Amino acid sequence: MLPYTPDIYLRLYIPYNQVVWPLQLVIAAGFYIALILSIRYPSIGGRIISAFLAAAYIFVGSVFYYSFLFNLLWLAPLLSYLCLFHALILIWQGVKRNRLKIGIHKTMVSASGIFLIVLATFYSPLIVTVSGQNPLQMQFAGLAPIPTFVLTVGLYLASINTLPTVLTIIPIILLVFEAWHTFLLNDFGGMVLVALGLLGICLLFFSVCFRENWK
Amino acid sequence: MASKPLYPTRRNVITALGVAGTALAVSPCALKPWPLTAREIEILKKPIPSTGEQIPIVGMGSWITFNVGNDIEARNKRVRILQTFFESGGALVDSSPMYGSSEDVIGYCLKRLRNKQGLFSATKVWTYLRPLGIAQMKRSERLWGEKPFDLLQIHNLMDWRTHLSTLLDWKAQGRVRYIGVTTSHGRRHSLTEKIIQTQPIDFVQFSYNIRDRAAEKRLLPAARERGLAVIINRPFRRGNLFGRTRGRPLPNWVGEFDCLNWAQFYLKFIVSHPAVTCAIPATSRVDHMQQNIGALQGRLPDPDMRKHMIKYFENI
Numbered sequence: 001m002l003p004y005t006p007d008i009y010l011r012l013y014i015p016y017n018q019v020v021w022p023l024q025l026v027i028a029a030g031f032y033i034a035l036i037l038s039i040r041y042p043s044i045g046g047r048i049i050s051a052f053l054a055a056a057y058i059f060v061g062s063v064f065y066y067s068f069l070f071n072l073l074w075l076a077p078l079l080s081y082l083c084l085f086h087a088l089i090l091i092w093q094g095v096k097r098n099r100l101k102i103g104i105h106k107t108m109v110s111a112s113g114i115f116l117i118v119l120a121t122f123y124s125p126l127i128v129t130v131s132g133q134n135p136l137q138m139q140f141a142g143l144a145p146i147p148t149f150v151l152t153v154g155l156y157l158a159s160i161n162t163l164p165t166v167l168t169i170i171p172i173i174l175l176v177f178e179a180w181h182t183f184l185l186n187d188f189g190g191m192v193l194v195a196l197g198l199l200g201i202c203l204l205f206f207s208v209c210f211r212e213n214w215k
Numbered sequence: 216m217a218s219k220p221l222y223p224t225r226r227n228v229i230t231a232l233g234v235a236g237t238a239l240a241v242s243p244c245a246l247k248p249w250p251l252t253a254r255e256i257e258i259l260k261k262p263i264p265s266t267g268e269q270i271p272i273v274g275m276g277s278w279i280t281f282n283v284g285n286d287i288e289a290r291n292k293r294v295r296i297l298q299t300f301f302e303s304g305g306a307l308v309d310s311s312p313m314y315g316s317s318e319d320v321i322g323y324c325l326k327r328l329r330n331k332q333g334l335f336s337a338t339k340v341w342t343y344l345r346p347l348g349i350a351q352m353k354r355s356e357r358l359w360g361e362k363p364f365d366l367l368q369i370h371n372l373m374d375w376r377t378h379l380s381t382l383l384d385w386k387a388q389g390r391v392r393y394i395g396v397t398t399s400h401g402r403r404h405s406l407t408e409k410i411i412q413t414q415p416i417d418f419v420q421f422s423y424n425i426r427d428r429a430a431e432k433r434l435l436p437a438a439r440e441r442g443l444a445v446i447i448n449r450p451f452r453r454g455n456l457f458g459r460t461r462g463r464p465l466p467n468w469v470g471e472f473d474c475l476n477w478a479q480f481y482l483k484f485i486v487s488h489p490a491v492t493c494a495i496p497a498t499s500r501v502d503h504m505q506q507n508i509g510a511l512q513g514r515l516p517d518p519d520m521r522k523h524m525i526k527y528f529e530n531i
Contacts, residue, residue, distance in 0.1 A: 007282060015312070071371050072313075
């Protein structure tokens with residue numbers, strides 16, 4: 001059904017990681033610094049994290065989807081536009097209106113958020129290392145689609161305010177697409193991460209609907 | 216009266232050998248096995264406009280079909296496919312670093328083939344930035360075991376300005392014979408046309424087949440006007456065209472251009488376009504390779520016949 005094999009798709013990350021190097025380190029370090037800042041200084045932290053996420057969506061959309069995946073998949077420009085549109089929403093809702101405030105609470109939802117954040121940043125490097133694949137095939141949060149979308153869900157779960165629904169629509173669409181994509185590619189590792197991201201979305205909606213019961 | 220001996224004398228044998236030797240010298244094909252090999256059959260070729268060098272009008276692509284990783288059985292099957300290709304007169308083999316393990320597998324096959332003199336090696340550069348492009352092209356040379364490549368192309372126009380500068384340097388140094396750009400699936404025609412019109416390249420590669428004929432409007436005329444060789448990818452629309460004619464017999468009139476099967480119908484339609492130099496179908500089956508490469512022989516459809524083919528295809 002897909003016009004390429006799993007092997008060809010996963011090898012796509014080799015030139016991609018070569019081209020963006022050493023952005024992987026900069027983004028990982030930048031993200032955790034931004035996360036710590038946002039927890040220590042909640043008044044501006046949400047804006048910093050939103051700006052970081054918006055930049056990640058712009059990068060995934062314009063570089064990964066549009067410049068790399070477009071070579072393999074005709075659908076890639078559409079995904080690219082979705083990412084760019086979500087970046088605009090993040091700038092509007094997160095940076096301008098400060099509607100994404102991050103904090104740590106002793107709740108199941110918040111803990112799930114932290115778990116997804118950690119998972120999104122370390123999952124692929126761990127899987128690639130353990131399975132002995134080419135290290136250049138690692139998928140980094142902020143640069144590769146699935147970890148970025150899961151990271152987004154993790155940050156939403158760690159949010160201390162009620163999120164505007166508009167912030168969740170595109171990540172859901174993108175995660176559903178990636179669920180379908182990883183299923184067709186028979187990429188078990190990717191499927192697990194996407195499934196956890198989708199479970200996180202479900203948890204997010206439950207937490208909104210039954211906030212008092214969950215906390 | 217003395218009777219003639221029943222066995223040949225030494226004189227008879229020497230005379231007979233002399234006559235036979237003379238006959239063989241005069242007619243080198245006299246003892247060749249049947250069917251004749253590609254070298255004896257007239258292979259259809261077209262010139263590369265920039266040099267006049269002739270190449271066979273059907274080549275071989277490797278997208279998906281040669282991405283078989285380390286599976287030895289599958290690799291050896293590809294050796295047989297390439298052997299069939301070369302024995303039948305094929306020359307141009309096209310690949311890309313984007314095609315997974317294809318380049319590695321082609322290198323494996325080429326090492327095991329005795330008869331590959333006709334090889335016209337073509338691959339691509341597919342990344343961003345000059346140093347990464349150079350590293351990738353060197354890796355392709357290593358994987359293929361071919362140096363220099365006959366043709367290096369910029370895959371899907373990726374970072375084309377950067378790589379074109381490298382390729383021009385390489386061509387000037389004799390590290391590659393021809394250079395070009397590629398696109399596929401009918402994308403980026405405007406940019407491809409602009410490059411055709413303005414850049415000093417030898418080849419251009421894009422998609423064209425009896426169903427997707429958008430290239431007829433601008434790309435094919437532009438390439439012809441600028442004197443570029445044209446390679447056509449996706450000649451069967453990734454096998455989709457066969458779905459349309461499955462179970463349907465060939466019409467009688469295809470004999471007018473020596474067509475024996477649907478693969479040759481589609482290929483001869485493409486290569487009969489005056490601007491097209493070569494089509495590169497990909498296959499993972501020896502019998503399909505035999506069908507494809509058969510399009511290297513016989514007549515090609517004329518312009519009226521091409522119109523008739525389109526009309527017939529559209530009414531299926």
